[in-house]
Amino acid sequence: MEARVKASALPEPGARLGLLAAVRGDRGGQVLLALLGACALAVPALNLLVPESSPLHLSSYTVALLGKYLTYALLAVALDLVWGHLGILSLGHGAFFALGGYAMGMYLMRQIGERGVYGHPVLPDFMVFLNWQELPWFWHGFDQFWFAALMVVLVPGLLAFVFGWLAFRSRVTGVYLSIITQALTYALMLAFFRNEMGFGGNNGLTDFKDILGFDLQSDATRVGLFVASAAALAFGYLACSYIVASRLGRVALAIRDAEDRTRFIGYRVERVKLFLFTFSAVLAGIAGALYVPQVGIINPGEFSPINSIEIVIWVAIGGRATLYGAVIGAVLVNYGKTWFTGALPEAWLFALGGLFVLVTLFLPRGIAGLWRRRGASG
């Protein structure tokens, strides 16, 4: 309830908005975009131009790590769009992320070509290992980047569209919706664990060599992927802000706060939900596609319900319904995870679990809420 955005904070809905103008009233968003731009310049410079001996040098590992955080941040923004602004708590956003990742992974697998362990010109290693004779039909086309890129958008989008169409039409809401989204990602996880599915089963897809002809291990490629992630996050943030600030965004807020009333006034609630849900899934898919080449592996574990719940935590900790809060949460929690699992692996689950409890009890508006309150009083 407290997380409602004050209507006065939004620009006039009637005015036609350019994409950049979407963040006009959004101080947090402006800061975020500025930071993002600075990172997109500084990180490549610190990695490529500063010599390795210098303390300012950023290792390639750090670049990939930061790139990973940015893809997580994009995923969190996608979730905040539907949870913070539309009231749909999706516990299955990890599924869209993973599907986008698998689409990219399939492209990267096909790029390996004859350099696999078995050296088969067409079939990826795991298929040779399973004694398959030819490529399954759904692997065709993934040797082309444009096709894979299309699938990154299409597959999560289509799944979200079909799922949302079924769910919203029959007015499955609230907790029920959360639970069936969780069931969705759980079912996908079980399915992808099967070798017969043709996605590498337990081991998933890995051992990637290059993307668009660039070696994935080289510093330049990593920096390129980092910049692409930053750009995707900036674009995703702007697009979400644009939607939130538009008339559609106002209706979405109305749906979040009083779905039946909005419906009775005459809005087509299902269409609004379906559009935002599908759009959010597409963003999640793009995040997944950028995640895979930087991490170097995609496996069915990405579908596990725990992962999806963690996304929710990022958003909750950062602050719902602010968009930039989602970014803060994703980066902070994942930085914490990296630090804890290195320094105190035992304590990580205690810390994460404790965070969940404390944030829901004492910080319902998240970190962004803290900042805002201070801004309001000052």
Add this chain to the structure above:
Amino acid sequence: MTTQRWRGRSDGRRSPSSRVATGRLLAVLAALWLPLFCAHATPGSDGLEAALTQLTERSFATKAAAAEAIAESGDERALGLLRALLDGDLHFRASDGRIVFAERSGGGYRVRDALTGEALGEAGRREVRRIAINNQMRTQLRGLIAGLTLAHPDPQVRLAAVHEVMADPDDETLKRLRERLAGEPNGRVREALELALALADLEREDPAVRLAAIEGLAGSLEPAVRNHLVALLDEDPDPQVMAAAADALEGIAVRRQLNALAETLFFGLSLGSVLVLAAIGLAITFGVLGVINMAHGELIMLGAYTTYLVQQAMPGAIGWSLLVAVPAAFLVSGAFGVAIERLVIRFLYGRPLETLLATFGISLILQQLVRTVISAQNVVVENPAWMQGSLVINPGLSLTYNRIAILAFALVVFLGLVLILKRTALGLQVRAVSQNRAMARAMGVRSARVDALTFGLGAGVAGVAGVALSQLTNVGPNMGQAYIIDSFMVVVFGGVGNLWGTLVGGLTLGVANKLMEPWAGAVLAKVLVLVFIILFIQKRPRGLFPQRGRAAEA
């Protein structure tokens, strides 16, 4: 009492054995004296020892007589000795002249005294010599073993013996079977004996006898029967017999299918009962309080670990440990539940999504707690003896006791909960609060206390479910996560706030899962069930048995 039986048996067994020895009469006579003599005193240690010594002789005739003597000794160890001799495990140790059981280990043998079973340590390959037997002796030994087991005081051993010889009995054995049938007191063993004899009749010259035998065999589920009938179908000269065999086979096929179906249903109900147990606590907290308790699976895990700790505390009495573990697990998980409710959840009522997050955090903490305090590895929870084994309904269908016990347990827990909710003052208050909190408070119900107790009850039932699950699956820090989604599915499918819905939902999902497994495989069946539920929720968003009235709108 035992001496009485032993003596009676040796009398009954003498006649078949006297047929075996013809050429080796003298030796046999000599050997026979010993058991006769010893049967009156303690059943024959001295006789056994003498016979064992004879086994070391070179002559196969002497060895055969010794084997006969062992069989005749009436000693409990005779069967084991003969089997060891047949399997080539019986060895002679030259250093001290003992007969030993030798088991290969590394380059040498691990040896045990054949008579006392006392472990004698390791022995090199050359220190022991195997007691060799020839083919003739093998046949003789098989006959002796069959004779011993067919006359064994334990009907289970007799039954197993009949089954062993059923597939391909020789004349010798048939004769023995017939004699056994005349004096057999146990109904099941009689049935098996008749079956074995009827199977033998299938080989007879006279078509009428074969027809009669087929009639007797119709409907039997023994694999041997089916094999014999299939053989008849191919090569019997008499068309009438062939037709009868075909008919009988068809009958058998139908019965086998029915049995397979019954077995699938049983497995389904068993899985369903597990689901019901796991979900029913959730049905209470979710249905009554509207709280999504993501830590429910961890409360189940705590119950399972309580079982483990109880067993560690009373290692001598595994059979009783479960009886102690059930209330203990209820209290432990219940206490955790009340603590969770008081410390966290009560601040979050009316905000279901926030509760979901907070309880998920609690679930992570509980998992790590168990990892840190006990171990990250799975722990071993023992099954008590009375839960092992299975209830054999017929040769094609047997139900394991642990699954039967858990099915019964689930029903008891379910009925107990229904009684608590419908018949006790607490139950009345719980229902009042769940229907209309404000009105219930106005009537003097202390709703905060009711909330805590309800949550504690749901958590306690989760703990009890953990005791049951510890008997079926691995107990480890992650076990709770395996059940949480299934539990939610059951509750959502059955209808929130309705225990009957949980029961019907759980059993239905269990049976559906197992029915699909044969053609879809275990994982795909589960995926299909999930997809089915996702689609089902579209049609009936409030589950199988929706709550009606105002409460449903909340």
